[in-house]
Amino acid sequence: MSIAAETVNANGGSHQKFLLQSFPLFSGACISPLTVAYTTYGKPNADRNNFVLVLPGTSNTRHGALLHIGPGRAFDTGRFCVVSIDAIGGGDSTQPGDGLGVDFPPYSVADMVLAQHALALHLTKGSPLAAVAGASMGAFQALEWVVRFPHLVSAAVLLVPAARAGQLFKETVRQMRRIIELDPAWQSGNYRSNPIAGLRAAGHHYFPWTVTDAYLESVTPETLAEDTQAVADNFALWDAWSLIRRYEASSQFDISAGRGSLDNVLANIRARLLIMPCHQDRLLGVDSAKMIHRLAPKSDYVEIDSLRGHLAWRPIAESKETRLIWRTVSQWL
Structure with a gap:
């Protein structure tokens, strides 16, 4: 399989859509209505506190991390109810291609997370999430989650992450x-x-x-x-x-935007973090991931060694990178 291909076979999951009649963006613009598409794998427990949100990379849909989901994999559906989400602007969620085109308002990673928060409250009935997780822009969203909603999420898995997009x-x-x-x-x-x-x-x-x-x-x-x-x-x-x-x-993501110094924002993160960059990643680099680990009080750091660089997170059956991710994430969670 090409390392650039996205897995789109979502057999076994339950496909659903969550509707918000009106969704204000941080810019002041509004999307009305907003649909957030998602797929669930596994079942919620009685307390509804075993949900793990898996968040997409920039050009990925909610199916991009499918091979990381399942029994014995990174996100074990025997333990967790895993919810893979299409963020605003892509997949089967509301996006410019639905008809607005150029008139669709610019949005941010923070907007994506705010919509996911509404979905999460709907799913969990107010119980805290077990974890949030994602690669690349998915890691941006996961980091935004633990900073914006520290009372709702106590753990985040950050694959090929950065605290802000680089030049x-x-x-x-x-x-x-x-x-x-x-x-x-x-x-x-x-x-x-x-x-x-x-x-x-x-x-x-x-x-x-x-x-x-x-x-x-x-x-x-x-x-x-x-x-x-x-x-x-x-x-x-x-x-x-x-x-x-x-x-x-x-590309405009910066976890410190509007929050003061980057050092202070990272130092005040209360959640546990698992940080898994690729040593050879040149798209986002590895220095920012090291900074997150250095400053976040409860972080663990495991570096992936791979010529695949930023794409080291992409699940490929039997690859050493995927085996490392499955083993590390499942044990850490």
């Missing part, structure tokens, strides 16, 4: 948008047909930053073409404004 990621996202805008179908953002060629080109641009130079040099040309095409194909499944708004939200 490399920000510039990569800016270039992706410029590439999409070069497609003649873009029509200054008022397109009648999705600019597929631009989306595919943006995917080709993005992929090399998600892995390492050593990986790019170690695989065959055929495998490299397959990996790159998988990202291009994934991007082409997105509406252009949906993809742009999602990546802009991710």
Whole structure:
């Protein structure tokens, strides 16, 4: 399987949608109505305090972490009721591609978490969550959860995380948008047909930053073409404004925004954190993950060694990275 492919087989889960008639964003804009799609695996216990929220990466849907979910895996459905969520702006949740396009308001990671909070209260009936978890932008959301709602979540699993998006990621996202805008179908953002060629080109641009130079040099040309095409194909499944708004939200993440110094924000986290960066991650780097570990009072740190870089979190059956994640997360939870 290509390391860039997303698993979309969600057999065994219960697909549901949560509706908010009106959802105000932190910007002052409003989404009316807002639908949040999710899939549950496993069953809630009598106290409804065994829910684990699994939150998506930037271009992932709620199915992206499916192979991490199940008996004996990272998120064990024999112990937990695992809820995999489509964040605002993607998957089957409300997004620009539903019709608003350019008029869909920009949103933030904090907005995603606020909507998830409403869903969580609906599911748990007010009981605390067992944990929140995610990779990349999913880790951004998990970190936002433990800072914004410390009374509702006592543990978070952060895969390939950062406390704020770095300049490399920000510039990569800016270039992706410029590439999409070069497609003649873009029509200054008022397109009648999705600019597929631009989306595919943006995917080709993005992929090399998600892995390492050593990986790019170690695989065959055929495998490299397959990996790159998988990202291009994934991007082409997105509406252009949906993809742009999602990546802009991710690239603007900063857990300290509006909260004072980054050091103080991290030092005041009360939840237990499991921090699992990849040593070779160049998209988000590893220094920010080390800072989270250094400052968060109750954190554990396990570094992944992988030429797959930022994509080391992606579940691939029998890979050493996936085995490490399953073993470490299941034991830690």
